[in-house]
Amino acid sequence: MHFSLMKQKVTDEMREKVRKRAGHRCEYCLLPERDGLIKFHVEHIRSSKHGGSDDLENLAYACPDCNLFKGTDLGTILGEDETFTRFFNPRKDVWEEHFKVVDCTIYPNTEIGEATIKIFQVNKLERTELRQLFAEDGLYP
Ligand SMILES: [Zn+2]
Known part of the structure; x- marks a missing residue:
């Protein structure tokens, strides 16, 4: 299948749903x-x-930095x-359980948070x- 056709699977309507669900923030x-x-x-x-599918349950809204540093990775090796350790999953996990923000720096509460912060280079x-x-x-936050 041609790459541009594959890209079309996430429609503009889906994109708007994902955007709204995320509250117009990077998840x-x-x-x-x-x-x-x-x-x-x-x-x-x-x-x-x-x-991974193109279902709404597998989609998240992300800033370009988070998305680009994540790439196609699912997690990383820690310790x-x-x-x-897998990354934070915005569809299954609660943000506050895995992260906290102090003076605009994001700290991990869990290993999932640690893996995500490290690879996404959020700080x-x-x-x-x-x-x-x-x-x-x-x-912010
Ligand atoms: Zn982000």
Whole structure:
């Protein structure tokens, strides 16, 4: 199948549903979407490569940074015992159980949170600085 046809499986209508469900925020780092300056992505929680479907239950709204650092990954290896730990799943997990925000930095409450923060690089300086700008307007977290 041609790549562009595969892309069409997530329709504009689905994209709008995902966007609304997420409250117009990244479901991973909670960055608000504003002014359409940065185009957010509808991403597959489990990537197509790993058998993920195009159903709404497998879709999440993500800022470009979270989506790009995640790529098609499902999780990462943590700790000396090299345990595979999956990423946070916005459809199954509750954000506050896995993360907390202190001064625009996101900290893990769990290993799932730790795996997600590490691979998504949510605390890169330019990202915390951007969140700081939103925080000053009362829009973050
Ligand atoms: Zn994000």
